[in-house]
Amino acid sequence: MPASDPDTQLSDVALKLVDATVETLRDRRGALLPILHEIQAEMGCVPEAVIPVVAERLNLTRAEVYGVVTFYADFRTEPLGRKVVHVCQAESCQALGSDALGASAKAHLGVDFEGTTEDGAFTLRKVYCLGNCALSPSVMIGGEVHGRVTPDSIGKLIDAGRTAP
Amino acid sequence: MTARVFVPRDSGALSMGAETVAAAIRDEARRRGAALDVVRTGSRGMYWLEPLVEVEAGGRRTAYGPVAAADVAGLFDAGFLAGGEHALGHGPVEAIPYFANQERVTFARVGVIDPHSLDDYLDTGGFKGLENALGLSGPEIVETVTESGLRGRGGAAFPTGIKWKTAIDAPSDVKYVVANADEGDSGTFSDRMVMEGDPFMLIEGMIIAGLAIDAREGYIYLRSEYPHAHETLRRAIATAYDYAYLGDDILGSRRAFHLEVRLGAGAYICGEETALLESLEGKRGMIRPRPPLPAVSGLWGRPTILNNVITLASVPLIFQKGADFYRDYGMGRSRGTLPFQVSGNIRRGGLVEKAFGLTLGELLYDFGGGSRTGRPIRAVQVGGPLGAYIPESLFDTPLDYEAFSGIRAMLGHGGAVAFDDTVDMARMARFAMEFCAEESCGKCTPCRIGSTRGVEVIDRIRADAHRGENLRLLGDLTDLMLYGSLCGLGGLIPYPVVSALKHFPEDFGAEDVKELNLPF
Ligand SMILES: Cc1cc2nc3c(=O)[nH]c(=O)nc-3n(C[C@H](O)[C@H](O)[C@H](O)COP(=O)(O)O)c2cc1C
Ligand code: SF4
Ligand code: FES
Numbered sequence: 001m002p003a004s005d006p007d008t009q010l011s012d013v014a015l016k017l018v019d020a021t022v023e024t025l026r027d028r029r030g031a032l033l034p035i036l037h038e039i040q041a042e043m044g045c046v047p048e049a050v051i052p053v054v055a056e057r058l059n060l061t062r063a064e065v066y067g068v069v070t071f072y073a074d075f076r077t078e079p080l081g082r083k084v085v086h087v088c089q090a091e092s093c094q095a096l097g098s099d100a101l102g103a104s105a106k107a108h109l110g111v112d113f114e115g116t117t118e119d120g121a122f123t124l125r126k127v128y129c130l131g132n133c134a135l136s137p138s139v140m141i142g143g144e145v146h147g148r149v150t151p152d153s154i155g156k157l158i159d160a161g162r163t164a165p
Numbered sequence: 166m167t168a169r170v171f172v173p174r175d176s177g178a179l180s181m182g183a184e185t186v187a188a189a190i191r192d193e194a195r196r197r198g199a200a201l202d203v204v205r206t207g208s209r210g211m212y213w214l215e216p217l218v219e220v221e222a223g224g225r226r227t228a229y230g231p232v233a234a235a236d237v238a239g240l241f242d243a244g245f246l247a248g249g250e251h252a253l254g255h256g257p258v259e260a261i262p263y264f265a266n267q268e269r270v271t272f273a274r275v276g277v278i279d280p281h282s283l284d285d286y287l288d289t290g291g292f293k294g295l296e297n298a299l300g301l302s303g304p305e306i307v308e309t310v311t312e313s314g315l316r317g318r319g320g321a322a323f324p325t326g327i328k329w330k331t332a333i334d335a336p337s338d339v340k341y342v343v344a345n346a347d348e349g350d351s352g353t354f355s356d357r358m359v360m361e362g363d364p365f366m367l368i369e370g371m372i373i374a375g376l377a378i379d380a381r382e383g384y385i386y387l388r389s390e391y392p393h394a395h396e397t398l399r400r401a402i403a404t405a406y407d408y409a410y411l412g413d414d415i416l417g418s419r420r421a422f423h424l425e426v427r428l429g430a431g432a433y434i435c436g437e438e439t440a441l442l443e444s445l446e447g448k449r450g451m452i453r454p455r456p457p458l459p460a461v462s463g464l465w466g467r468p469t470i471l472n473n474v475i476t477l478a479s480v481p482l483i484f485q486k487g488a489d490f491y492r493d494y495g496m497g498r499s500r501g502t503l504p505f506q507v508s509g510n511i512r513r514g515g516l517v518e519k520a521f522g523l524t525l526g527e528l529l530y531d532f533g534g535g536s537r538t539g540r541p542i543r544a545v546q547v548g549g550p551l552g553a554y555i556p557e558s559l560f561d562t563p564l565d566y567e568a569f570s571g572i573r574a575m576l577g578h579g580g581a582v583a584f585d586d587t588v589d590m591a592r593m594a595r596f597a598m599e600f601c602a603e604e605s606c607g608k609c610t611p612c613r614i615g616s617t618r619g620v621e622v623i624d625r626i627r628a629d630a631h632r633g634e635n636l637r638l639l640g641d642l643t644d645l646m647l648y649g650s651l652c653g654l655g656g657l658i659p660y661p662v663v664s665a666l667k668h669f670p671e672d673f674g675a676e677d678v679k680e681l682n683l684p685f
Contacts, residue, residue: 029447033427033428033430033444033447036430064448068447071449072429074429086390091351091509091546091596092582095510095582095584095585095588096509096510128349128433128604129353129390131176131177131353131356131390131391132177133351133506134212134508134514135212135213136508145176145180147215
């Protein structure tokens with residue numbers, strides 16, 4: 001955990017954003033998750049420097065906020081790529097070759113699971129089930145699910161995702 | 166007359182290009198000057214036919230699928246707007262055997278109506294159950310649920326009426342209703358289909374639960390992997406507020422119920438009810454010791470009804486048509502219907518709502534059509550990642566809670582994932598342990614450490630390093646996890662592992678499993 005003063009690490013813009021987010025959501029009970037989701041959506045991650053700020057504003061300890069950020073797979077302290085490629089690795093997709101799909105995605109992007117491409121376009125992650133099992137194997141690219149994906153088609157889908165909004 | 170064309174916006178259909186197809190139909194209509202309305206629906210659950218487009222003509226709906234954008238011009242040429250014949254045509258959906266042989270009770274509207282349309286919902290019996298429930302006292306509502314025989318659809322199959330009774334009896338001026346929409350089990354998607362295809366049904370069920378125990382607030386805890394369900398729920402909730410189904414004065418009854426969706430953040434364990442409550446409170450999803458039960462002390466320490474989406478979505482019909490109507494489906498102590506979900510290596514993957522009692526084999530072959538690869542089905546995992554692997558010799562087991570306990574398996578949330586004969590069951594057992602290690606909340610040792618040891622032990626077995634010894638170790642380890650874990654993650658992961666070992670010992674190089682001291 002960073003010991004340094006957060007306000008010196010976060011830009012004014014970022015600090016304003018965090019403050020505004022906390023302000024809008026703080027009256028909801030159990031506001032921490034909604035706040036972190038919002039920050040992750042706006043900033044692409046929950047930077048470590050944000051943690052003490054959120055903690056202070058919500059009267060929580062840094063350890064509590066840090067604990068929550070690290071517990072959940074969705075929250076990351078390092079920036080994700082502009083789009084996340086989620087390759088399902090759960091059982092239904094395994095039954096139809098999600099292994100080969102994962103390997104093909106890794107080869108296409110040149111990164112391992114959890115890796116981000118050098119140009120910052122994509123982060124590759126595995127996911128356990130997208131609820132699209134009847135159309136396994138499935139991947140999700142930038143929030144869009146694709147069914148019956150093959151090791152050949154996944155590269156094309158990723159490339160299409162590069163240009164799509 | 167303007168033709169109506171129904172194109173699903175269910176995320177499964179979208180995953181096969183339904184959005185492009187909808188756009189292609191609109192474009193082609195414009196080009197030809199044909200008047201039509203495109204209505205977006207949920208999915209009928211026959212995913213191998215998605216995108217499945219239906220056209221309303223001559224008082225009936227004719228289905229075409231799977232439709233690609235490139236097929237659209239041809240469909241117009243064939244006069245599909247009047248129900249014309251085409252190679253992709255199936256006649257009315259109700260005539261497709263897969264569909265005709267189901268009992269669409271809870272899923273009657275899914276794929277039929279526009280999920281955003283309150284009128285569609287009302288025209289098909291929606292909110293009739295709520296109207297009836299508003300005339301009943303809390304205990305009467307609970308009594309009706311008990312009489313229906315409804316049991317929890319999230320996994321544990323606990324009688325819903327008893328849970329609600331506990332919450333009614335717990336004294337508190339503040340109570341909550343929580344829908345478990347975490348749907349983390351691989352091989353399941355029925356919650357998603359309801360939320361994307363008939364969201365008002367879930368909302369109505371939650372309002373009735375609120376009336377039962379005098380809870381005035383509810384939450385839907387939704388997994389973040391379901392963005393389309395999120396959007397549909399949010400719109401439906403806003404509409405329900407606009408028309409006074411939610412708010413401070415439900416339909417002029419002076420009763421209040423408020424409802425909000427909260428997103429999970431990618432943690433399987435948050436589907437477990439106490440971890441879910443922790444997460445809703447803004448904390449790490451750590452298991453709470455029980456007792457107290459959530460029905461006594463749940464969200465923020467208050468009595469809380471926490472039910473799966475399908476459980477709650479089954480409630481409106483019980484109040485619309487009566488407890489008997491629901492209870493008349495099913496067998497033994499498994500009453501009503503279960504939306505089974507068949508997936509994995511299967512030709513016709515999808516949702517099959519049936520009364521309890523059909524056999525696993527019927528689900529796999531009569532509905533599923535056998536494996537997609539054309540090879541023999543060797544193993545089926547039923548009930549999600551914590552469910553047992555079932556060999557062909559047990560495919561005649563009826564899908565019924567008690568029958569499945571009898572073969573040391575569980576129905577869980579109703580998912581069945583098929584594997585053909587190329588599957589390596591030792592590898593699947595390893596995956597179960599790996600999954601458990603990754604998703605463990607870390608609170609208890611048998612699960613946190615046991616699962617990691619489990620991966621190592623299975624690796625050694627697969628590498629034939631001291632195989633006999635390690636097989637015995639695996640037996641002991643699963644026994645320890647089964648009996649020593651604090652919750653169902655560590656406590657149930659022995660099911661896939663032990664069932665794989667017991668039914669497919671050859672994949673582990675095991676000669677005599679009886680020697681292994683397996684827990685079951
Ligand atoms: C590890 C684990 C994960 C679970 N995941 C879910 C889930 O995703 N959805 C669900 O409804 N129930 C899940 N359950 C079951 C819940 O703990 C709880 O029994 C259920 O939501 C209660 O609702 P019901 O009585 O309507 O089934 C899970 C249980 C365990 C042990
Ligand atoms: S069994 Fe696993 S998930 Fe459950 S309480 Fe123990 S460590 Fe946590
Ligand atoms: S297992 Fe891959 S989508 Fe469900």
